[in-house]
Amino acid sequence: MSEDAKKFLYVNRKAPYGTIYALESLEVVLIGAAFEQEVTLAFLDDGVYQLAKGQETAGVGMKNFSPTYRALGDYDVNKFYVERESLEERGLTEDDLQEITYEDEDDDWAEKPSIRVVNRDEMKKIMSEQDVILSF
Amino acid sequence: MKLAIVVNEGPYTHQASDTALHFTRAALEAGHEIERVFFYHDGVNNATRLTVPPQDDRNLQKEWTELGTTHGLDMVVCIAAAQRRGILDANEAKRQGKDADNIAEGFRISGLGQLIDAGIQADRLVTFGD
Numbered sequence: 001m002s003e004d005a006k007k008f009l010y011v012n013r014k015a016p017y018g019t020i021y022a023l024e025s026l027e028v029v030l031i032g033a034a035f036e037q038e039v040t041l042a043f044l045d046d047g048v049y050q051l052a053k054g055q056e057t058a059g060v061g062m063k064n065f066s067p068t069y070r071a072l073g074d075y076d077v078n079k080f081y082v083e084r085e086s087l088e089e090r091g092l093t094e095d096d097l098q099e100i101t102y103e104d105e106d107d108d109w110a111e112k113p114s115i116r117v118v119n120r121d122e123m124k125k126i127m128s129e130q131d132v133i134l135s136f
Numbered sequence: 137m138k139l140a141i142v143v144n145e146g147p148y149t150h151q152a153s154d155t156a157l158h159f160t161r162a163a164l165e166a167g168h169e170i171e172r173v174f175f176y177h178d179g180v181n182n183a184t185r186l187t188v189p190p191q192d193d194r195n196l197q198k199e200w201t202e203l204g205t206t207h208g209l210d211m212v213v214c215i216a217a218a219q220r221r222g223i224l225d226a227n228e229a230k231r232q233g234k235d236a237d238n239i240a241e242g243f244r245i246s247g248l249g250q251l252i253d254a255g256i257q258a259d260r261l262v263t264f265g266d
Contacts, residue, residue: 006256024177027216031248037256132255134142135263136177 006131007038012047013136017062022050025136026068033075040130041072042123044083048090051082051115053098066098073102078114085120139163140258141173142251144265146181147196148189153182156264157199164207172210172254173200175243177265180218183211185240197240204242211243212250 010029014021032039043051050066057064072078080100087093100114118126127133141160145152160170175182182200189195204211213223219232225245229237239245255261 008252008255020177024217028176028248028251032252035249035252035256037252132261133263134251134255134261135265136144 005037007040007129008032009040009042009127009130009133011042011044011127011133011135012050013045015046016050016052016055016066017057017060021136022047023065025134026065028134028136029072029077030068030075033072033077037132039077040079040081040126041077042081042083042126044086044123046086046090048082048086048092048097051080051097051100052092053096070098070100073100073114076102078102078112080115081123081126082115082117083120083123084117087117138169138171138257138259140171140254140261142254142261142263142265143173143175143179143182144177144263146178147187149178150266152264152266153179153196153200154194157196157203159262159264160209161203164203170207170209171258172212172250173204174251174254175211175213176217176248176251178221179265180213180221180223183213183218183223183240183243184238186238201240201242209242212246213239213243214251215245215247218245 010025012022012025016022055064055066094117097115101111102114103109104112141156143153143156147153182196185197187197223239224234224237225239226237228245
């Protein structure tokens with residue numbers, strides 16, 4: 001990562017299917033990974049459903065793109081902040097989310113969880129620390 | 137200040153394109169620099185020259201084209217989003233074997249890297265969406 005890298009935050013607020021925002025957000029994250037910026041993802045409101053495990057999309061005729069989130073660790077995208085209140089408001093817990101991990105190069109490639117559940121105040125702080133926020 | 141503008145909704149259904157247009161115009165009048173205007177999601181639909189809104193309504197595509205050409209703005213339409221929604225320039229139409237193109241003057245089609253680059257180059261990136 002270059003010295004003058006900017007902090008990019010992708011804010012995901014919508015359910016994975018029903019609108020195209022989640023998929024096209026993921027496309028930006030994948031392209032953006034090549035730019036060696038400091039990337040963070042935030043999931044709040046219905047956006048928490050994007051990480052739900054066991055997604056089955058055959059019935060709606062759409063591609064299930066949820067496995068792609070698990071590949072992001074290979075692109076140094078490993079900070080997934082999920083808002084606790086958004087989970088609770090929807091009757092979800094962290095156990096309802098798929099497991100996403102990355103290998104920490106600074107810790108002998110130890111496998112670590114990418115998902116961190118934070119409360120609304122912590123999310124506010126994370127947002128205030130960013131240089132560029134892309135909200136989808 | 138150097139600003140990057142992102143437009144995430146198409147014309148007329150949502151106000152986002154109107155607001156982005158007014159904001160961009162006001163920013164230029166206030167002496168700010170516009171690094172790029174990037175059209176994403178349904179925002180790419182602002183770039184078709186084939187819209188025919190009623191005569192007593194605003195024509196958003198024409199207003200963008202006029203603002204862009206007057207101030208030499210870099211108005212970029214995301215290629216992946218554009219292909220999904222049938223927004224093509226002459227090159228893309230030829231490449232995809234389509235019998236027409238529809239991109240309006242002042243817009244150009246390019247990749248998502250242009251969005252990331254705009255975020256890197258600008259002092260502030262301002263998103264207009266739903």
